[in-house]
Amino acid sequence: MEAYVFDYGEWKLKKLPDPEAGPGEAVVSLKTAGLNRRDLYIPARRGNDREAVVIGSDGAGVVESVGEGVSAVRPGDEVIINPALRWFTKTGAPPEGFDILGMPDNGTMAGKIVISAEQLEPKPAHLSWVEAGVFALAGLTGYRALVTRGRLAPGETVFIPGAGSGVATFLIQFAKALGARVIVSSRSAKKRELALGIGADRAIGTEEDWQEALADETVDLVIDSIGEATFNRSFSVLKKGGRFVTFGATTDDHVDFNLREFFYGQFDLLGSTMGSREELRELLKLAEEEKIRPVIDSEYSLAQVGEAMEQLKESTQFGKIAIRIDD
Known part of the structure; x- marks a missing residue:
């Protein structure tokens, strides 16, 4: 598969092996992903002496395969990725082990991703693939800040x-x-x-x-x-x-x-930082009821992620920058 990575100090499009699902995991064939400001900070946080990491925290796609013990999702399910890793219930602060997808774990700017099935949620029916692919990180961050904390x-x-x-x-x-x-x-x-x-x-x-x-x-x-x-x-x-x-x-x-x-x-x-799966599910319910959609500023292909990042650096966008994976 193709993936956009930060590899030994260099941004590049790179061929990587297709992932396989282990116990409790699912492989998702990604259709879209979302660019976030945290992607710009990867060079400073990761350094230039480490092998490729796939960037990207947001994404949506179709479950391709599941590993042993997975029953909550099955092949063919349309899903969005919850980028708040290992934070399931609404608590005052993230639990030990919490992280955000896309470093150090491989992220969503790739043809496929293997991830714990616990990080998958059904794609809201009223959202297009582009909208679903940019929804979770910014939406969850805003919801917790406004509702839970605010x-x-x-x-x-x-x-x-x-x-x-x-x-x-x-x-x-x-x-x-x-x-x-x-x-x-x-x-x-x-x-x-x-x-x-x-x-x-x-x-x-x-x-x-x-x-x-x-x-x-x-x-x-x-x-x-x-x-x-x-x-x-x-x-x-x-x-x-x-x-x-x-x-x-x-x-x-x-x-x-x-x-x-x-x-x-x-x-x-x-x-406030990100949010839990419980809050994401509250948010998804609100979005469904009120037909709330992300504001999409622009769309790029996977090969154009570098151009998209330049736009994000300039802060000229209004809303989200989407990446089309399946072009």
Whole structure:
């Protein structure tokens, strides 16, 4: 099979042996995969002196074969990959042994993947293959941050800095489905317009004075994944006693903030990472009921993953970047 790999310091398309299912495992013939920002960080985290690892955390396809002891799925089943490995029940933090698919385990940018059958979920019927292939990582990350950690309630207002990421486009749709008011920010007028088009109630510019722009709003919850560039600005618009959830740091991951203002404000500061299988199943149910779909920015073939990664580096996308495996 062909696979897109990071191999001894080099990105390349490489022929690899077809995988075989062992006990408890299934082989999935992949139709689509999704690119995520974590794929860009593999060189720094893996180093240049190790053999090929197949990148990719998201994917969808058809079960080709199963190993001994597998009964939950069978050949011919249409499935999506749950990239949150070995995290099954909703807990306060990931359990020992948790990891994200796509390093150190081989990921989804390949013709096939062998994976524990426990990591497979039925493909939602309302999603196309392209939509299913980009759903799980960003969707699960956003759902846990918004619902489990953020405790969003109907009628509340949530502020999401950075409107164009895959997670942000899910957050907007989830929050609206749950009856909330949604405010986003972006430096791009086009992204602000697109965010309003998928349900955001208000979109402000990154360059604006946020306290002034949102003086007439009561922000109950902030979901931030940008880090140092927006952290204190986001806190400045959050109501006293409000909740602040952070799940990423696309700018500097070290921030300074006024501790006295924080504890006098009675804020809740919450971290979040990915989510459990239990939360993914809750999310899939919500998506089915509300017909929520990923926002697809662009599609590339497996041979074009390098081009797709360049687009992701530039952060020009609005929504998800999909990879067509079966071209």
